[in-house]
Every structure is written in C-alpha cells, then in structure tokens.
Amino acid sequence: METNEKWSSRVTFILASIGSAVGLGNAWRFPGLAAKYGGGAFLLVYAVALIILGIPMLTMEIAIGRKTKQGAIGAFRSMNKKSGFVGWAATTNAFAIATYYAVVFAWVLAMVVFSTKFAGMVGKPEKASKVFFEMTKTSGTIQGLHIPMVMVVALVLAWALIYACIRNGTVSVGKVVKYTGLTLPLIFLCIMAIKGISMPGGPKGIAKLFVPDFKTVIENGNVARLIVDAIGQVFYSLSIMMAIMIAYGSYLSEETNVIKDATIIALADLGVSVLSGVVMFTTMYGVGMTTNDMSASGIVTAFVIYPQAMANLTNTGWINAAFGMVFYLCLSTLAVDSAFSIIEGVSRSISAHFELNSKKVTKIICAIAAVISIVFITESGLAWLDIVDKWTNQYNMILIGVMECIVIGWIFQMDKVLYEINRNAKAYKMPMWWFKGSIRYIAPVVLLLFCGLNIKDLFASGGVYGAADGYPLWSNLAGGWGVTLLVFISGFIANGVIRIKKKHGFTEREEEWK
Known part of the structure; x- marks a missing residue:
C-alpha cells in the first residue's frame, strides 16, 4: 500500500469504512x-452522542488522513513533531487489539460449524450454553496451556482470511468489502430479524428496544452511567482512535466530500446496530427470555445466551441449527472486515512513515500478531483476552482519544x-461551533470521565493495585498495566531507536502539514 495508492471508487471507501x-x-x-x-432510552442517548461527538471525530480522522496521505504516526507528526507519540500509541494499541480480535474471529468461525450441535439440543438451553466452552476447552482462569486442535485450525483459517483480504492493499480490500462491507451482514441480519419478529413474543421485544424506559434508569440511579456508556459505545463502534480511519482516509482522492461520506458511514453504523438490536430483542422475547437474561458482555451474549435461545427457537432441531449457523455466519462477515482493517491501520502507519514496502510490512505484522495470538487459544486464553481487552479498550483507547482531541483542539x-x-x-457543512465544541471541549471531558469511571470500577473490584475480575495481580500487571505502559511509551522507544540509527546514516521521513 504505497503512499500514492487510492481507493478505486467512493463506494469502495464507504463500504470499507462501514x-x-x-x-x-x-x-x-x-x-x-x-x-x-x-432499550429505547439507550438508543436515544446513543443517537444523540453519535451526532454530537461521533461524526466530528470520525470526520476529523478521515480528513487528516486525506490531507497528510499518512497513517497515524505521520499524520500526527505533520501537525506537530512532538505529537508523533500519539500516532505511535494508537498504532501500538491497535496491534495489541489485533492479536486477540483475530481469536474472537476464530471463535466465530468455529461456532459456524459447532452450531450443528444445536440440532440435538431442542429444549435444552443449559446444554447449548456449554457448546462454546466445550469447543475452546477454556479453564476460565489464567491456568492451562493446552491448545485444542479445533482452535488451531480456526485460528489458522482466521489469519489466512485476514491476510488474503489485505495482501494487495486497496485492490483486495475493495473486492472483499463489496460483499462483507454491508451486503452479507444485512442479508443475514434481515433473515434473523424476520424470524424474530414473526415469533409470538417478537412484538414485545420490538417495544422493549424502541420505547424509552427512563423511569427504570432513573430509579436505579444509572443516568450518568447510561450517558457515559452510550458515548463509549459510539467511540468503540466507529473504529476511531485505532489508526484505522486515518489510514483509510489517506487513500482518498482530493475530490472526496469528507463530511458527507463520514455521515453516511456513521448512520450506516447506527442502522446496523439497531437492526442487531431488533434481532437480539425479538429472538430473546420470542423464546420466552427477557432483557434480564441478556448481558452487556459481548462474549457472554454471543456464545452463552444466544445458544440458549437457539435451543428454544423451534421444536425442530435442524431449523435451530440452521439459524444458529446464520447468526455466526453474520458475525463472521462483521468480524473479518474489522479484523483486517485493524491490521491495515497498523501497516499503513508504519510503512508510510518509514517508506517501506507495504506488502512486506503487512506480511510481517500478520506473522508476528498471529504468533502472539496463540496465547489466546490456550485453556487460559479467555482470561488473558479478558484482561488485555479491558486495558486496550477501556483505558488505552479512551486516553488516546483524549490526546487526539488535545492535539487537534489545543495544539494544532x-x-x-x-x-x-x-x-x-x-x-451540508460542519460548522465551527459543532466541530470546536466537540473536539476541544465535550469529547476530551467526556472521554476522561469515561476512563475515570472505568478506573474507579477497576480499583473498587480489584483493590489498590487494580487486579480486577478475580485474576491474580501478576496477570493484570503483565496483560493489563504492562500493555498500557508499552502502548504509551512506544513512541518514545521508537524515537530513541531512530536517533541511534540516524548516527549510522538512517534518514527519517519529515512530515509537514502543507
């Protein structure tokens, strides 16, 4: 993916970003x-947060990528040489996420096959909920190094698909996203939504999703947390603060209408989220379950709760298995685009800044990440994934977002x-009051509040050293605090290495916002 590489069309860029x-x-x-x-209370706050904060930050990243024709490292160096460490942090954190996101992709791929087991579990939800754990052989702790062969096969397949999608840069990505960007996910989601709505409890599920229940939220004292979590979901969902959208923006032509395309991407993201909510709510209520049976944990929802619903979907085993397979095929199409886009963000950032062959960089990054990801398919892999995911998403990514806002809003x-x-x-243009109010004031304050609440919860559950979720302190230090430290000092380490290499004739690319 050379510096002058471009998307083949506007539609390709939009589909890849979606x-x-x-x-x-x-x-x-x-x-x-x-x-x-x-239900509707969260949906309403989420939509408002998307407009006020999500769209400005998304357009910001796409715009600086197009202007600089660089990845995250070069883009932030072009605005201020001292802010290059922000780009390094985003790139390093994205690499850490890629190592375990590929494993989640592998789990989903394996569950496409293991969904056939639902055929023999009609009326046995507890048995269905154990399929994932039997497949992964997870211990639920940080103990155990055994690796199930099925997960080896699934992980190899996951990485093969990820690499195949980005091996030729925007050319191969463009071919893939025609199907996985929006088409196949929508088809699968619509199939499941129609089934859910047609079930006896489906309409009740629709009402729960769309009718706001502020009374319950207020009575439970969750108003502040609702707002913060809704805003957090906006940031997580749009692939910002991960070096991805800067990389994708760097391939845009000068004629691109950034604000228009970014708005389309954000609204499409919202639409798929709502459709996913329709699927989950109608399915849960359709089989006699309620929102009380659902979980804010994605892994629990997808691999424990949803299989329970599949066991009670109909009285015909093969139909249950078929819908289970459709569900995990849908997740596969959603996962593959996100997985290879994370690698793309890392690859573009490094190859463009150091003017390296992008295909070789991509191949090396995939190889290193694949080796590291083996940790997450061991018996203790789920626990390690839980630890690393908590720090990379709930702390690192949020702080990176704050630093991005400071650079754009206060330094540049x-x-x-x-x-x-x-x-x-x-x-249709973005007015200064919208952009300035979001990037300079609202976004950094809200992100810091979000991170602060997460840290408060961490120490409340894990004691003074922040050893959360019942895991030993040393595992939190290694997979959590250690990863965070590496992410935020990666830029300083890189600069130190570059200074040494400069003494031996190495020349670093000089970035400038012209």
Whole structure:
C-alpha cells in the first residue's frame, strides 16, 4: 500500500469504512447495553452522542488522513513533531487489539460449524450454553496451556482470511468489502430479524428496544452511567482512535466530500446496530427470555445466551441449527472486515512513515500478531483476552482519544482541519461551533470521565493495585498495566531507536502539514 495508492471508487471507501466500523460490537455489545439501560432510552442517548461527538471525530480522522496521505504516526507528526507519540500509541494499541480480535474471529468461525450441535439440543438451553466452552476447552482462569486442535485450525483459517483480504492493499480490500462491507451482514441480519419478529413474543421485544424506559434508569440511579456508556459505545463502534480511519482516509482522492461520506458511514453504523438490536430483542422475547437474561458482555451474549435461545427457537432441531449457523455466519462477515482493517491501520502507519514496502510490512505484522495470538487459544486464553481487552479498550483507547482531541483542539490550528473536512462540501457543512465544541471541549471531558469511571470500577473490584475480575495481580500487571505502559511509551522507544540509527546514516521521513 504505497503512499500514492487510492481507493478505486467512493463506494469502495464507504463500504470499507462501514465494514470496519460495523463489527462485533454492533451485533452483541450494542444490544446488551440497550437491554441494560431500558432499550429505547439507550438508543436515544446513543443517537444523540453519535451526532454530537461521533461524526466530528470520525470526520476529523478521515480528513487528516486525506490531507497528510499518512497513517497515524505521520499524520500526527505533520501537525506537530512532538505529537508523533500519539500516532505511535494508537498504532501500538491497535496491534495489541489485533492479536486477540483475530481469536474472537476464530471463535466465530468455529461456532459456524459447532452450531450443528444445536440440532440435538431442542429444549435444552443449559446444554447449548456449554457448546462454546466445550469447543475452546477454556479453564476460565489464567491456568492451562493446552491448545485444542479445533482452535488451531480456526485460528489458522482466521489469519489466512485476514491476510488474503489485505495482501494487495486497496485492490483486495475493495473486492472483499463489496460483499462483507454491508451486503452479507444485512442479508443475514434481515433473515434473523424476520424470524424474530414473526415469533409470538417478537412484538414485545420490538417495544422493549424502541420505547424509552427512563423511569427504570432513573430509579436505579444509572443516568450518568447510561450517558457515559452510550458515548463509549459510539467511540468503540466507529473504529476511531485505532489508526484505522486515518489510514483509510489517506487513500482518498482530493475530490472526496469528507463530511458527507463520514455521515453516511456513521448512520450506516447506527442502522446496523439497531437492526442487531431488533434481532437480539425479538429472538430473546420470542423464546420466552427477557432483557434480564441478556448481558452487556459481548462474549457472554454471543456464545452463552444466544445458544440458549437457539435451543428454544423451534421444536425442530435442524431449523435451530440452521439459524444458529446464520447468526455466526453474520458475525463472521462483521468480524473479518474489522479484523483486517485493524491490521491495515497498523501497516499503513508504519510503512508510510518509514517508506517501506507495504506488502512486506503487512506480511510481517500478520506473522508476528498471529504468533502472539496463540496465547489466546490456550485453556487460559479467555482470561488473558479478558484482561488485555479491558486495558486496550477501556483505558488505552479512551486516553488516546483524549490526546487526539488535545492535539487537534489545543495544539494544532482547528480551522485547518475544519477546512479539510468542508473543502468539497456544498450545502451540508460542519460548522465551527459543532466541530470546536466537540473536539476541544465535550469529547476530551467526556472521554476522561469515561476512563475515570472505568478506573474507579477497576480499583473498587480489584483493590489498590487494580487486579480486577478475580485474576491474580501478576496477570493484570503483565496483560493489563504492562500493555498500557508499552502502548504509551512506544513512541518514545521508537524515537530513541531512530536517533541511534540516524548516527549510522538512517534518514527519517519529515512530515509537514502543507
């Protein structure tokens, strides 16, 4: 993916961006949070947060990518050389996420096959809920190094698919996203939604999803947490703060209408989230379950709760198995785009900044990440994934977002970025009050609040050292605090290595916002 590489068309860019944004979080985390916070109440706050904060940050990343023709590292260095460490943090954190996201993709691929077991589990939800654990052989602790052969096969297949999708840059990505970007996920989701709505309890599920229940939220004292979690889901869902959208923006032509395309991407992401909510809510209520049976944990929702629903879907085993397979095929199409886009964000950031052969960089990154990901398919893999995911998403990514807002809103000139956003816009433009209010004030404050609440919860559950979820302190230090430290010092380490290499003739690319 050389510096002058471009998307083949506007539609390809939009589909690739939607494919990256629309991921597993839309299919399982969004419905879980909606169930936790009164259905329509969460949906309403989420939509408002998307408009106020999500769209400005998404357009910001796409615009600076197009302007600089660089990945995250080069883009932030072009605005201020001292802010290059922000790009390094985003890139390193994205790499850490890629190592375990590929394993989640592998789990989903394996469950497509293991869904056939639902055929013999009619009326046996407890048995269905154990399929995932029998497949992964997870111990639920950090103990155990045994690796099930089925997970070896699934992980190899996952990485093979990820690499195949990005091996030729925008050319191969463009071919894949025609199907996985929106088409196949919509087909699968619509099939499941029609089935859910047609079930006896389906309409009740629809009402629970769309009718706000603020009374329950207020009575439970969850108003502040509802707002913060809704905003957090917006940031997670749009693939921002992960070096991805900067990379995708760097392949855009100068004629692109950034604000218009970014809005389309954001609204499509919202649409898929709502459709996923329809599927989950109608299915749950259709089989006699309620929102109380759902979980804000995506893994629990997808691999424990949904199989229970499949066991009670109909009295015909093969139909239950078929719908289970459709569900996991849908998750597969959602997961693959997000997985390869994360690798793309890392690869573009490094190859563009150091002017390296992008195909070789992509191959090396995939190989290293694949080796590391083996840790997450061991018996203790689920526990390690839980630890690393908590730090990379709930702390690292949020702080990276704060730093991005500080660089754009307080260090660099905001009017230059806003000009890039509106450069080809006509009737629909982003006004300064919207962009400035979001990036300079609202986003960093809300993100810091979100991170602060997460840290408060961490220490409340794990004691003074933050050893959360019952895992030993050393595992939290290694997989949590250690990863966080590496993410935020990666830029300083890189600069140190570069200074040493410069003494031996190495020349670093000089970035400049022209």
